[in-house]
Amino acid sequence: MDTLNLLLDGFASALTLENLMYASIGVLLGTFVGVLPGIGPAMALALLLPVTYGLDATQSLIMFAGLYYGGMYGGSTTSILLNTPGESASVMTAIEGNKMARKGRAAQALATAAVGSFIAGTIGTLLVAFFTPGIARWAVEIGAPSYFAIMLLAMVLVSSVLGASKLRGFIGLAIGLTIGLIGLDASTAQARLTGGLLELADGIDIVVVAVGVFAIGEALWTAAHLRRRPLDVIPVGQPFMGREDWGRSWAPWLRGTALGFPFGALPAGGAETPTFLSYITERRLARRHGRDDEFGEGAIEGVAGPEAANNASAAGMFVPLLALGLPVTATASILLAAMQKYGIVPGPTLMTDQPELIWTLLASLLIGNTLLLVINLPLAPMWAKLLRIPRPQLYAGILFFACLGAYSVGQSSFDLAVLLAFGGLGFAIRRFGIPVLPLILGVILGPLMEVKMREALDLSDGEVSGLFDEPLAIFVYVLVVLALVLPPVIARARRPAHPTHHKQEVP
Amino acid sequence: MSRPDGETQAEQVDRAQYGLAAVLALVGLYTIIDARGLNVGFGDPIGPRVFPYVIGSLMVVLAVLLAVATARGDLPQAEEGEDVDLTSPPDWLTVAKLVAILVLNLLLVNLLGWAVTGGLLFAGCAWALGSRTLLRDLVVGVVLAVGSWYFFYVGLGVPLAPGVLDGIL
Numbered sequence: 001m002d003t004l005n006l007l008l009d010g011f012a013s014a015l016t017l018e019n020l021m022y023a024s025i026g027v028l029l030g031t032f033v034g035v036l037p038g039i040g041p042a043m044a045l046a047l048l049l050p051v052t053y054g055l056d057a058t059q060s061l062i063m064f065a066g067l068y069y070g071g072m073y074g075g076s077t078t079s080i081l082l083n084t085p086g087e088s089a090s091v092m093t094a095i096e097g098n099k100m101a102r103k104g105r106a107a108q109a110l111a112t113a114a115v116g117s118f119i120a121g122t123i124g125t126l127l128v129a130f131f132t133p134g135i136a137r138w139a140v141e142i143g144a145p146s147y148f149a150i151m152l153l154a155m156v157l158v159s160s161v162l163g164a165s166k167l168r169g170f171i172g173l174a175i176g177l178t179i180g181l182i183g184l185d186a187s188t189a190q191a192r193l194t195g196g197l198l199e200l201a202d203g204i205d206i207v208v209v210a211v212g213v214f215a216i217g218e219a220l221w222t223a224a225h226l227r228r229r230p231l232d233v234i235p236v237g238q239p240f241m242g243r244e245d246w247g248r249s250w251a252p253w254l255r256g257t258a259l260g261f262p263f264g265a266l267p268a269g270g271a272e273t274p275t276f277l278s279y280i281t282e283r284r285l286a287r288r289h290g291r292d293d294e295f296g297e298g299a300i301e302g303v304a305g306p307e308a309a310n311n312a313s314a315a316g317m318f319v320p321l322l323a324l325g326l327p328v329t330a331t332a333s334i335l336l337a338a339m340q341k342y343g344i345v346p347g348p349t350l351m352t353d354q355p356e357l358i359w360t361l362l363a364s365l366l367i368g369n370t371l372l373l374v375i376n377l378p379l380a381p382m383w384a385k386l387l388r389i390p391r392p393q394l395y396a397g398i399l400f401f402a403c404l405g406a407y408s409v410g411q412s413s414f415d416l417a418v419l420l421a422f423g424g425l426g427f428a429i430r431r432f433g434i435p436v437l438p439l440i441l442g443v444i445l446g447p448l449m450e451v452k453m454r455e456a457l458d459l460s461d462g463e464v465s466g467l468f469d470e471p472l473a474i475f476v477y478v479l480v481v482l483a484l485v486l487p488p489v490i491a492r493a494r495r496p497a498h499p500t501h502h503k504q505e506v507p
Numbered sequence: 508m509s510r511p512d513g514e515t516q517a518e519q520v521d522r523a524q525y526g527l528a529a530v531l532a533l534v535g536l537y538t539i540i541d542a543r544g545l546n547v548g549f550g551d552p553i554g555p556r557v558f559p560y561v562i563g564s565l566m567v568v569l570a571v572l573l574a575v576a577t578a579r580g581d582l583p584q585a586e587e588g589e590d591v592d593l594t595s596p597p598d599w600l601t602v603a604k605l606v607a608i609l610v611l612n613l614l615l616v617n618l619l620g621w622a623v624t625g626g627l628l629f630a631g632c633a634w635a636l637g638s639r640t641l642l643r644d645l646v647v648g649v650v651l652a653v654g655s656w657y658f659f660y661v662g663l664g665v666p667l668a669p670g671v672l673d674g675i676l
Contacts, residue, residue: 037588037589037590038588038589038590050663051663053663053665054662054663054664054665078589082589164584165581165583165584167569167572167573167576167581168583170565170569171531171569171573174531174535174562174565174566174569175531175534175566177562177565178534178535178538178562178563178566181538181558181559181562185545185555187551187555188545188546188548188551188554188555190545190546190555192541192542192545192555192559193537193538193541193559216609218588219605220602220605220606221586221588221591222588222590222591223598223601223602223605223635223636224597224598224599224601224602225591225592225593225595225597225598226590226591226592226598226601226636226637227590227591227592390638391590391636391637392632392633392634392635392636392637392638393633393638393644393647395590395632395636396628396629396630396631396632396633396636396638396644396648397629397651399605399609399628399629399632400625400628400629400632400648400651400652403609403612403613403625403628404621404625404655407616407621407667408659408665408667411667411668412617413613413614413616413617416609416612416613416616417613420606420609420610420613423609427602428527430585430586431523431583431585432523432524432527432583432585433583433584433585433586434583446562449558450558453553453557453558454553454558457552457553458551458552458553461552462552462553
């Protein structure tokens with residue numbers, strides 16, 4: 001099997017002592033930052049991006065793989081041990097996980113989350129390894145018009161599926177696209193939206209945008225609304241699971257994986273939908289066995305399923321990222337930005353241009369996932385202590401590292417001013433409920449999309465028909481229209497029958 | 508997911524959203540005006556103008572839609588988080604202090620060097636956020652700043668500006 005050989009080659013280069021060290025550092029740092037309240041995986045990656053500057057491409061991607069899974073795992077620890085989830089993907093974990101912790105079963109909740117994450121992450125990464133080459137081979141054939149259409153589809157889906165308000169989703173997208181315009185036009189080298197500032201001619205470094213929007217924005221937003229009462233953190237001992245816990249967990253792990261992976265691979269907003277579906281599924285199944293009275297009171301299935309779904313979708317995200325160069329989550333966007341730093345061109349040729357790098361990355365994801373289980377499970381009580389960190393120092397630290405990261409990019413105080421401006425933007429979008437994912441996606445995909453659009457239209461000599469002259473492109477445009485038109489129609493048809501159907505499921 | 512707002516009557520209007528709509532409309536218009544100043548070369552059927560035109564127009568349309576939605580009583584759902592308590596009114600004083608400290612940092616960093624301003628940044632932010640252990644924060648801040656300076660210098664080979672500590676570090 002070709003894929004297997006390539007993956008083994010990847011392992012060979014990932015398993016050197018040095019690379020294993022980078023993977024371990026990545027896992028530990030990722031978990032450390034992920035556990036800290038207020039920091040999700042995307043912000044963790046953005047903050048840690050500068051740490052990888054001195055490394056070569058392979059090593060830094062290895063480290064990123066560790067950071068990524070570490071950050072995800074850290075997030076679930078936070079949501080189990082604190083009574084408020086930090087991000088939408090852990091809402092479902094928090095419902096049952098926190099109840100379990102309150103009943104003195106924190107150790108089991110953490111264990112089922114960790115093992116479930118490991119299993120889902122491993123299966124998911126293997127699926128990525130086996131699916132992606134095929135898709136990439138097919139994707140190389142995709143012409144500029146179709147690629148443009150696919151990017152448009154991803155943007156429309158991400159803007160309209162996520163969040164409560166489509167309008168705000170598209171506003172986020174438009175803001176991101178505008179930011180992406182700043183700098184020199186790629187083919188004529190004319191400055192756009194720079195306001196005459198030379199510093200802006202190279203465009204704005206994505207690290208500065210991401211750190212500003214995620215870290216500074218979050219810190220300022222939290223500062224404005226800082227909870228004055230400390231949250232109660234539930235103490236935890238060594239994670240373990242009894243026989244019964246294993247028996248009740250394995251099936252939800254697998255079902256969660258099956259739900260999470262395909263959703264992660266689609267540009268439909270990452271882990272939010274599959275974790276929700278997984279929770280509902282486990283609840284229905286428990287009801288069928290007459291055991292659903294435990295749901296809402298700390299059922300282990302309600303932690304095992306969503307946690308697996310969360311991690312499987314985190315792995316699924318690599319399919320479009322590696323096969324098409326298309327990020328579909330905020331975290332993937334930052335990974336892509338990290339790759340761009342090393343001169344790696346995102347797009348369908350990623351897999352053929354950089355096979356060694358990609359296979360090493362995939363092998364490192366599997367290694368990082370295993371390290372996570374081996375290193376982190378015993379360390380859980382220590383991680384839990386992090387949740388008690390005093391908030392003033394925590395957010396001061398976030399601001400410190402955000403400034404450090406932005407300053408280290410080009411050592412200019414101008415970057416710090418831009419960082420602050422994006423911090424203001426980050427604050428505003430939180431205030432006005434504008435989702436951050438379409439914004440980041442717009443920044444990353446906008447310039448790429450313009451290149452493809454001009455490529456397509458150059459071929460047709462400026463005729464708009466140039467955007468439609470591939471069957472695939474037309475098919476994708478049909479999907480775009482359906483994505484825009486169908487949901488409101490369905491919602492209208494449904495509304496009279498189930499007035500509050502959706503809300504009942506979430507206590 | 509479920510956000511229990513005290514006021515379910517959609518009578519109130521979030522006036523700040525009009526401000527947002529106005530800013531977005533201005534940004535959109537500026538994008539379009541800025542693009543008009545670009546030259547389109549020969550043999551370039553599309554040129555650098557089209558994409559900004561599309562984005563600028565989209566922005567203006569969205570701004571109008573937002574203003575209309577606001578007038579109809581559409582309220583934003585502010586973001587929640589572990590340490591966020593949306594029931595109390597926003598604490599603008601803390602935010603202003605933080606922004607002032609960040610501005611001070613960016614003005615002084617090239618003069619004094621990261622190892623100095625970084626430490627002050629940390630201690631200052633902690634103070635603004637309500638910490639009353641100023642001395643300890645200063646010590647932690649200096650350790651973080653000097654440590655990160657050496658980490659970048661030795662570990663990553665990136666020498667950050669040493670500022671007044673040139674020759675000492």
